[in-house]
Amino acid sequence: MKETMIETEVTYTLELDGRFCLIEHVPARVCRETGEQYFAPETVEHIHALIRGNRAPAKVIETPVYEYA
Numbered sequence: 001m002k003e004t005m006i007e008t009e010v011t012y013t014l015e016l017d018g019r020f021c022l023i024e025h026v027p028a029r030v031c032r033e034t035g036e037q038y039f040a041p042e043t044v045e046h047i048h049a050l051i052r053g054n055r056a057p058a059k060v061i062e063t064p065v066y067e068y069a
Helices: 041-052
Strands: 005-017 019-031
Touching: 005 041, 019 041
Parallel strands: none
Antiparallel strands: 005 019
């Protein structure tokens, strides 16, 4: 079976307390066929530490929200 995973950096998105947070340049293995992202345990721990920390974000962006209705 041919390897379809590539090592790359992605933007990790999560919703926290009704607000969206983006974490850029996160190392991940990504499936070329499905786009599914896989993260090393150390990477997940680092993401959690960033979220729990009191560090100011690198930047803040405005995000438009639309209703599907």
